[in-house]
Amino acid sequence: MPIPDPELRPLCTLTLDLLRLPAPLPVWRARVDAARWLAAAHTVAESGGRLISLWGIDRSASGGGMVVCATYCVLEGLVWLELPVGHTAAYPDLSGVFPCAGRMQRAAADLSGLRADGQSDTRAWLSHGLWAGGAPLQSGTLPVGSAPGTLPTDYPFVRVEGDGVHEIAVGPVHAGIIEPGHFRFSVVGEKVLRLEKHLGYTHKGIERRFTELAPLDAYRLAGRVSGDSTVAFAWAYCMALESAWQCDIPQRAVWLRALMLERERVANHLGDLGALGNDAALGFGLAQFSRLREDWQRLSGAAFGHRFMMDSVVPGGVATDPTPDLLLRLTQQCDAIEGEVRTLRTVYDEHAGLQDRFLTTGRVSPELAAQLGLTGLAGRASAQAFDLRCDQVWPPYDQLEVKMATQRDGDVAARVAVRFDETLESLRLLRRLCAGAPAGAIRVDMVAPGVPSVGIGWVEGWRGEVQVALEVSATGHIVRCHCHDPSWQNWPALEHAVMGNIVPDFPLINKSFNLSYSGHDL
Incomplete structure (x- = not known):
């Protein structure tokens, strides 16, 4: 059975009921309320810790309801926090503390129907408007299938305005034997002002x-x-x-x-x-x-x-x-x-x-x-x-x-x-x-x-x-x-890495990261 461990720093200041899980690596788990969910994120960030992942769980079958989870890496090991979200399915946004949380939260909304309260970017991430049956990870929903007779929803890319600015759309189908992803470049001449990508084309359930x-x-x-x-x-x-x-x-x-x-x-x-x-x-x-x-x-x-x-x-x-x-x-x-x-x-x-x-x-x-x-x-x-x-x-x-x-x-x-x-x-x-x-x-x-x-x-x-x-x-x-x-953490960083470079350098920069499409589009 897991055992209480009150000595985990820095989160011990939040008086969490932390339990040590039996694992090869040090892992603690705790249930929190909304205030401590957000306070924990700030505490981890201020101590130099990192957000690893964020996802939702539907425990309705056992009477537990919907829960949002996050894992953090701190000096002592891994911390797994759970927040019951109730009928509203809403929880405090973490993207202001950890920017990499933004797309994880958008994916949780698509897959589990959970909503990050206060998140500015609420565009669908993995769903392309073709899923029939609702959020696929909510209990009682049917397996995801394509809605008959429909086309994918246009993704609302952020537009860059200005003299001489034009867009180059690359993908989602590529010339090489690589997986699909849509890369939208905003450029002046050959200089990249902004790159925004859209994934989810290899969602496999x-x-x-x-x-x-x-x-x-x-x-x-x-x-x-x-x-x-x-x-x-x-x-x-x-x-x-x-x-x-x-x-x-x-x-x-x-x-x-x-x-x-x-x-x-x-x-x-x-x-x-x-x-x-x-x-x-x-x-x-x-x-x-x-x-x-x-x-x-x-x-x-x-x-x-x-x-x-x-x-x-x-x-x-x-x-x-x-x-x-x-x-x-x-x-x-x-x-x-x-x-x-x-x-x-x-x-x-x-x-x-x-x-x-x-x-x-x-x-x-x-x-x-x-x-x-x-x-x-x-x-x-x-x-x-x-x-x-x-x-x-x-x-x-x-x-x-x-x-x-x-x-x-x-x-x-x-x-x-x-x-x-x-x-x-x-x-x-x-x-x-x-x-x-x-x-x-x-x-x-x-x-x-x-x-x-x-x-x-x-x-x-x-x-x-x-x-x-x-x-x-x-x-x-x-x-x-x-x-x-x-790759959840690193795809957004790739967009920043390309800015200020020329378009022909994108394949080289992209390969230097070599991020996973399949591992992202679950």
Whole structure:
């Protein structure tokens, strides 16, 4: 059972009834009223804490009504606050304290029918006017479907007026094999005055679908929230379920999960470093990094049964135990690729044309990054030194002494440098994980406790913090599973990064962030 913990600072001054949840990371949970909901946000912000996520839960089936939830990262760990909203379904707006809350609140309005009282921007975010059946996460509503014979509602983009100002609409269908998103540029000549985007085109009903799956099966859906982060989301989901059901998993499984997470990190950095070179007309970089990534993913497939290691992290442990020979091959590959990455970094650093495109392009200053809540690798490139593997260490990272990669300039060059540094650090970690994984079982059976339970998973994915909040009923049904991708924080920052640059630099700036559409459009 959760235990009271009155010593959490800075929120202890609000006399909250905080309960410590059983989890690998320190997590506290409390129910608040409207005044403390807003006071807590101010207190967290003033102490340097961050908003991680915001979502709604409908507990009407159990007599609990509608609730809005928010999670905050503070020095001591994670704080999960809940505010019952009653029949009005309204709660105090947090976007004035944390700007990144704005779109999360708009999504909560679309999905759960909750309304942030006082929010200035009330435009629909995920709904495009085609949903039939009401808010899909409210109990009693039908599954979302397209209303027959209708066209999508026009999105009211903010207009920029002035002499010589014109708009360029990009998307939602793009020329490349990428997911859909509408980017509306307001420009003078080629200089971007403003960028506003609209997402939601890949809404898949994932959070509704979770409620229709058994808890022991839903890890497969979590791993498909964002395909390039399948290990991170699956681990976060399994951590949440194991926390809720108070299941301790074997140590070997923990080490193998970290091994897969770091391989996922390296694979994405290799792919993006090649694409960034290509966007700056260095096709050689794309060819070399694509070759390295292909070799990397082929060996991941041999070791874990899937190139992306999908369905390899399972409740109670992992699905596959690589043989000693495969662990040796994984180690040898780290040694071989490290040399090539270092050589390619020298090529990138000494290529005058490449650096001319990278330096000062798409800059997000440390001050702006802090204001917007920029997180993950993009945040670390703008002096936001947050990495769960270092700040809130959980096994096995508590034994690995991860070195955080940070930069201050906040431009494309800084984000590239962070990717290089993180790749090399992950290669070091992978060698330790392959050599140090303890012997033993890789999975234990999990049993539902037969009482209502909640849990949370919090993992440093390659983009940044991935979080899964899970609530399971006494009968073993998922009441709510909320998956949060760090792209929620970083998409608004990308809009600011583009301002003042020229239109042809947008693909380069966009790729330097490489944010998730699928992980955002749940």
